[in-house]
Amino acid sequence: IMPSADLVIHSADIMVTMKGHSDSPACKEGMSEIGLIENGAVAVRDGKIVAVGSTEEVLADGWVGPYTVQINAQGKVVTPGFVDPHTHVIYAGSRENELSLKLKGVPYLEILRQGGGIHSTVRSTRLASDAEVKSQTRNRLKTMLSMGTTTAEVKSGYGLTLEEELRMLRLIKELDHEQDLDLVPTFMGAHAVPSGYTEEEFTDYVVEGMLPQVAFKGLAEFCDVFCEPGVFSVQSSERILKKARELNLKLKIHADELESAGGAELGAKMGVTSADHLLQASDQGISALAEQGVIAVLLPATSFNLAKNSYARARTMIEKGVPVAVATDSNPGSSPTESIPFVLTLACLYLRLTPEEAITAATINAAYAVGRAHQVGSLEIGKQGDILVLNVPNLNYLPYHFGNNPVDVVVKNGKIVWR
Ligand code: NIG
Ligand code: FE
Numbered sequence: 001i002m003p004s005a006d007l008v009i010h011s012a013d014i015m016v017t018m019k020g021h022s023d024s025p026a027c028k029e030g031m032s033e034i035g036l037i038e039n040g041a042v043a044v045r046d047g048k049i050v051a052v053g054s055t056e057e058v059l060a061d062g063w064v065g066p067y068t069v070q071i072n073a074q075g076k077v078v079t080p081g082f083v084d085p086h087t088h089v090i091y092a093g094s095r096e097n098e099l100s101l102k103l104k105g106v107p108y109l110e111i112l113r114q115g116g117g118i119h120s121t122v123r124s125t126r127l128a129s130d131a132e133v134k135s136q137t138r139n140r141l142k143t144m145l146s147m148g149t150t151t152a153e154v155k156s157g158y159g160l161t162l163e164e165e166l167r168m169l170r171l172i173k174e175l176d177h178e179q180d181l182d183l184v185p186t187f188m189g190a191h192a193v194p195s196g197y198t199e200e201e202f203t204d205y206v207v208e209g210m211l212p213q214v215a216f217k218g219l220a221e222f223c224d225v226f227c228e229p230g231v232f233s234v235q236s237s238e239r240i241l242k243k244a245r246e247l248n249l250k251l252k253i254h255a256d257e258l259e260s261a262g263g264a265e266l267g268a269k270m271g272v273t274s275a276d277h278l279l280q281a282s283d284q285g286i287s288a289l290a291e292q293g294v295i296a297v298l299l300p301a302t303s304f305n306l307a308k309n310s311y312a313r314a315r316t317m318i319e320k321g322v323p324v325a326v327a328t329d330s331n332p333g334s335s336p337t338e339s340i341p342f343v344l345t346l347a348c349l350y351l352r353l354t355p356e357e358a359i360t361a362a363t364i365n366a367a368y369a370v371g372r373a374h375q376v377g378s379l380e381i382g383k384q385g386d387i388l389v390l391n392v393p394n395l396n397y398l399p400y401h402f403g404n405n406p407v408d409v410v411v412k413n414g415k416i417v418w419r
Contacts, residue, residue, distance in 0.1 A: 004065025005043035007414050009387060010055045012073035014394065015040025017052055018080055018364045018378035025295055025323035025368040031357040035378070040078060044385030044414035052379050069416070071409060073389050077398070079359060080379050081150025081386030081412065082340040083366035086252075086276050086297050086327035088188075089140045090168050090175075091158040092133045093124030095332045108306060108334060109230050109258065118158070118192040121332050125158040125168075134171055134178075140330065141181050143338040146418050148407045150386040153184040153327075153370045155224055157191030162210050165189045169219035180417045184370040186252060187211070187220035190232050190240050203236040207243045215247035221371060222273070224252040227263040234262045241270045250371060256281040257302075268292040274325065274369040278312045279303060286313070290321040295369045298361070299329040300346035301337050314351035325365040326351075326358065345402040355395045385414035 017035035026033065041058035043051040051058050064070060098111055098120075111117045125133060144152060156168035169185055176183040189206045193199050214220050223244030227237035241251050250273050255263025257277035264285025267275035275281075275289055276297040289296060298312045317324055326347050329335040337343075340362055347358040367377025375384050389409040392398050398406055410418040 005045045005063040007044045007069045009071040010041035012040040012078040014077045016079040021364045025365045027323040031360045047413035077390040080363045082148045082362045084149045084152040085366040085369035088331035091125045092128035148388045151182040155186040155188040157188035160194045180412045185220045186222040187214045188224040190225040223249040226254045295323045297325045302329045302335040311350040325369045326361040345399045348399040387411040
């Protein structure tokens, strides 16, 4: 006798499975292949997906038993849970006081140079207790979950001392266990150069003082660096990424956000998993990413919030064969939002992705960008039961109707965690 499922979602007008990308991230035309099933159903048992198909097939296979929770998704769209592959959500405080400076035209890096920006959040975070940082971060994670994010990468980087960076990574780990989202920890000690250090001195500290401890304690899966003229040069960034690679951390890079300065090229050379931002990436940089199979994690909410009408050249990247993912970049300065649905709207309107490409970018390609494509990012047998029921009648409606939450139900590991 076959066991029944714990949960079955059925009768979805449209079910996006994202199947067919199990070997590598989707690129080129592959980004439009989202594995659509009409009148779709998905069954979960013990937290894992056990059946995916048409409603007739899944019901005929006997997955519904007396104790099965059923969700009727008629008139709705079902997708894999969103993966947000680039966030800085572990911090205390906020920076709405910088809005007036920004409106006067003071550039982002000028605010940083004056001791504001990242430095301001470093101060408020250092002053906050573990409990305070966690409760503020927990609220943000709850908002993310309510908007469909079921897995998120989280970077340290508002500590900037060994002790504080280790504290942030420890709090990420604790939060990972204490709430529903899966968190992927990234060490980003190279987020800004604190006062009292030259760039070279602080780079030495990250390489010799921080990275070995972070790796020894096993608190991070990735290492990231803010590679930008005036923050960490290509040379300093290369030193940090090399050391991280020696210590068996996977790599990411904040590249070419404000200026084109060889960040994408460095990312490709170092074999990073993803290069992120890339607003000003050069043609050679984009080609190098394509050649190395580096994922471009694009952050259109950051472009929107920088308010310079400048977005990454996503169409060029896709044409050249770079797999594209999208993320919120959720942080208190350049992108104070938790919303992947808003990012999907911006991805369509300003990165010029189709709704299909945008969904690919926020699911399977985002899962690859955090090294979790074997577990999440698609609705396939054996993967985690991380599933969204969206209160939209078709795929175009999702990016079209913006500023509201389209999520009807969030299922995490087969359990309803938000509705
Ligand atoms: O990705 N660019 C560097 N770091 C963040 C911003 C962090 C902040 O402003 O607090 C980013 O945009
Ligand atoms: Fe960032």
